[in-house]
Amino acid sequence: MESARDKRTGEKVEAEDLWLLDDIDTSGYVCWGCGIEMYPSAWQKGSKKRSSFNKMPGKEHINCDAESTVVKQGQKKSVRHLLDSAPGLMPAGLKLIEQRPVVDPDATGSENKPSSTHSASSTSSEGNAPARQSRRPVNAIRQICRAFTRFPYDRGMSLNIPGIDVDTYMTVFKKLKDPIQSYPDRRIFYSQLLWQKFEQDESRIIIPLSGEWTKDESGKPKPSRNYKLQVEWGNWSKAKRTMLLNELETVQEEAKEAVNKKAKERAQVFFIGEQSADNPEIFYVTDYRLICAIMGYITYP
Template sequence: MESARDKRTREIVEAEDLWLLDSVDTEGYVCWGCGITMHPAAWEKDKKVRAYFKKKRNIQHHHDCDADAETTVIRQGQKESVRNILDSAPGLMPSGLKLIEQRPVVEPDIAGGENNSSSTRSVSSASGEGNSPERQSRRQVNAIRNICRAFIRFPHDRDMSLNIPGIDAHTYKAVFRKLRAPIQRYQHRRVNHSTLVWKKFEQDEGRLIISLSGEWEKDEFGDCKASRPYKLHIEWGDWSQAKRTLVRKELEAAKEEAKEAWKKKRDERAQIFFIGEQNADNPEIFHVTDYRLICAIVGHIAE
């Protein structure tokens, strides 16, 4: 699973965010749908794969677990609209972005046991609803990753609403923008996306530079190569080491996943999503200053 609920804070935590932590409580998470224990996996700093949560082999999700049913919904959403489901699913199709630096924490006696977990219980309402929360609709998230996953997974529902501060568009279809060739200047702030080029990252104390798809040309052997790629400058000079590690590991994991997909001849690529500023002098360069405004996801984007 990509996410689980923290037993202590009652917050739904994405597996990638475990890379931010100095230590991980391997017994501290439960399924947000039915409350069974979920163990973090591949979260260690030396792992080259993406972090995730897994259950014990002999334990099954409850028969009506919303989290366990996600796979079926996602598969169906690739073929047709599933809006009737997404409207009442808090995490599958986020309603917007709300950046909150400090994560809320509840009192220990509120956190409760495993069986108190619910797919509809938000952090802000956990202390007021006790053990009988009402089903909630779509929720805001604190980073763009889940928003971008929804964009890929549900191509037939991109007319659903999406509100991101600083962006003057309000549906998934209008908010997302593919960076296209030739290199050009864009007038409006959007969630940009492009394919990661398999090139070594450049980095120093001030920034990490990654190459994206852009303008291409054929070499003497007839193979295409990037002649003028878009470049993303991740300005991490004032970031903590944990935030740098999260972004770098996600990019590295996406590159490895994309290579594996290529070997298996799957139509999936490492897709980079970000909200950033285009350089005033060099339109091929974008700058990102917040680790929550960039993510890397391997998948196929239907247009």
């Protein structure tokens, strides 16, 4: 699983976000769908394998909407009846919060917890699934982008992104197309990540994306002119820079493995950014919460 719930705070935690932390409580997480204990793997800094949460040996999910069976169903048909009451699967929107609520680690009663989270006692009890909740906003685009990829038959569901003037999953996302062109409307853009090296220094990293293609002498396609995503990370912490770089390098390796296995999934970069007025090849991103890279096969049924 790509996310779990923190036993202490009740907050849902993305596995990739563990790269931001210096100290990990490996016994501090439970499944956000059914409450069984989960442990993090590949969270160590420098790991080239994608971080994840795994169930403890001998344990199974119990009537769990967070389990992979829902995702498998969603690839073939609408599962809106599940998504409407499973806040972690299909977020309602994006709400950027600079500071998370402070939770008293010694508090045990739900009255001391933020109203949008579960108390530790309600999630740590194995087999006792948290109470149903409606869809809610998230603080970064990664969960939103996973939902877009996973549930193609439910893209008519609402999605509220500040600064974007459309309001469904189908309309908010926009693929960068060949040939290179201008995109006047703000959207969550996405494009396939190329296998080229990243240009980077202390102020920025430039991520090569797909664009226009030609064929070489052997008839193989090669990029001739491509989009570039310039991430201005000069004021980011070292941990945030490392997290993004790890994520990019991980999906590049995953993409190579997918091609070798003849799988359909590809490395996709999603972002909310500004296109250069002078050069339509270039987009700019400044906020680490507005970019992510995931493996996926994006269909339009």
